[in-house]
Amino acid sequence: MxxxxxxxxxxxxxxxxxxxxxxxxxxxxxxxxxxxxxxxxxxxxxxxxxxxxxxxxxxxxxxxxxxxxxxxxxxxxxxxxxxxxxxxxxxxxxxxxxxxxLPVRPRRGMPLRAPHTGTVCTGAAPDGRRHPPAPAVPSGRSWSQWPCRWR
Known part of the structure; x- marks a missing residue:
């Protein structure tokens, strides 16, 4: 049929x-x-x-x-x-x-926020190192001295 x-x-x-x-x-x-x-x-x-x-x-x-x-x-x-x-x-x-x-599908929008990677590095530390040590062991130095932010 x-x-x-x-x-x-x-x-x-x-x-x-x-x-x-x-x-x-x-x-x-x-x-x-x-x-x-x-x-x-x-x-x-x-x-x-x-x-x-x-x-x-x-x-x-x-x-x-x-x-x-x-x-x-x-x-x-x-x-x-x-x-x-x-x-x-x-x-x-x-x-x-x-x-x-075929109709063109609209692309899906990118996420509004980037996925969390741990740090956002804006430059070098005062002593020339690029990244601070792990947050569990701050090594006696305050985190405000580093140009990176922990998320």
Whole structure:
């Protein structure tokens, strides 16, 4: 039994959100570019975003349909982006050479604080040494004489 593909349209002329759900395979993949072409012919569209988060299965014909949608939009001078992809879709797009269509993930931010390493050395001690001795054995000298701070 073939799984069905549901296509949903939302949004204003710029950008138009096209959402696909279900399975995108050889039996129904022709519907995606056909729907997009009819949309581009009948409405003024400024940009197209294709959401594939709810696609559970995709094959090489489905990948070709997604690539064809991107090419048709580019031929008309309309920006085309994939708004989101399931892991299955992302893996298939990469496997069939269409990974360039995948949305770029934002990089995760760096931590606000550096990990604690023990000391922050700002220079040499008065006698020329670079680091103070271990804090357990202060060697009779006050820690304020060292330019390093213990954390």
């Amino acid at each position: 073939a799984e069905d593909l549901q296509l949903r349209l939302a949004g204003r002329p710029s950008p138009v959100q096209l959402t696909a759900a279900g399975a995108l395979h050889a039996d129904n993949a022709h519907r995606l570019p056909k729907f997009l072409v009819s949309l581009l012919r009948t409405r003024p569209v400024g940009a197209v975003r294709l959401d594939l988060r709810a696609v559970r299965r995709i094959d090489e014909v489905g990948v070709a349909a997604v690539v064809l949608c991107g090419r048709e939009a580019a031929r008309r001078g309309i920006p085309f982006t994939l708004d989101g992809c399931s892991r299955v879709v992302a893996a298939s797009l990469r496997a069939y050479g269409a990974g360039h269509l």
